[in-house]
Amino acid sequence: MSPDGPRLAALWTAAAAEPPTSAYRTATSGVGTRHGTVLVALRDDGSRHLLIPIDARHSLKEETDGQAVTLRRRVLEDATTRRTYAALGLVDDRLTDLFRALCVEVLARVEAAPEQAVQALRRTLGDWRSLLSGARRVLGPSELAGLFGELLVLRDLVASDPGAVTFWTGHSGSAQDFHRGTCALEVKTTTSPEGRTVRIHGTGQLDGGVGRLLLTWIRLRTDRGRSVPDLVEDVLVRCDDGDAFVRALADLGYRSSDAEIYRARVFEPVERLTYEVGPGFPRITPSGLVDDAALAGIGTVHYDLDLDSGPASSARIDVDPARAFLEHS
Known part of the structure; x- marks a missing residue:
């Protein structure tokens, strides 16, 4: 064979x-x-x-x-x-x-x-x-790793609430990956075997406004585990709106016709940490920029955040992010 x-x-x-x-x-x-x-x-x-x-x-x-x-x-x-x-x-x-x-x-x-x-x-x-010929683009390794992390969380959400696909909003360009009421959840994924530094995209990504914002960080190994198509199939079995889920995947550039391309790249989560983002958490937000630091004329801001730093580390919470997200009122 x-x-x-x-x-x-x-x-x-x-x-x-x-x-x-x-x-x-x-x-x-x-x-x-x-x-x-x-x-x-x-x-x-x-x-x-x-x-x-x-x-x-x-x-x-x-x-x-x-x-x-x-x-x-x-x-x-x-x-x-x-x-x-x-x-x-x-x-x-x-x-x-x-x-x-x-x-x-x-x-x-x-x-x-x-x-x-x-x-x-x-x-x-x-x-x-x-x-x-490049007429159709496929997702690269880092994009697949990021999608894998989001799908891990989404799989946990739909296991408790089959309608939770509607809470997955990152594909539509929202500041965070998941939203439900006044609660938001951002997922960061790395395949690096060392360090806990994440890249933050924009001044709004860690801005929870008046609601609650959770940040979940996932470290993946790449020599064994499951593929993105495997998680896609898991979510499709559990969710109650497969069409909406498939459309969301398409927004991110994932097509089921390319699944065999992606099956050979596998991931396994080896570490997961969750943080409560709030006062004292290291971040750049619009409300934190005043006077000469106002945003007029400034383009998109990207910065690296060390989750092992004192202020970030003190915000670690021992919760299941999917459960905390669904239970927030």
């Missing part, structure tokens, strides 16, 4: 530990063709490739100027063998998730038609052309 996204990522890791074959380090995908086994490969510059074996006499039309991927004819040889491949290569490392999902589909199609491996490759590239 052809490998899925996590298995394919593991194969590239395995390939990195292998001695190079010509300019490549390789691992077998387990998918065979009439000319040999498809290889998962890393070039000596670290770029990821998928090598589909072809006949040495095959005249391959190369695609060398792609912004996302390239297709080139490559020959690998060692002391005993010499093989020719159609080498599908990743150009932009920012598109690693997209490339991984593309390769998963290539392998599945090649496995289904091993006698027509190159045709299967080209059909897949054709079907993915809009994504590969």
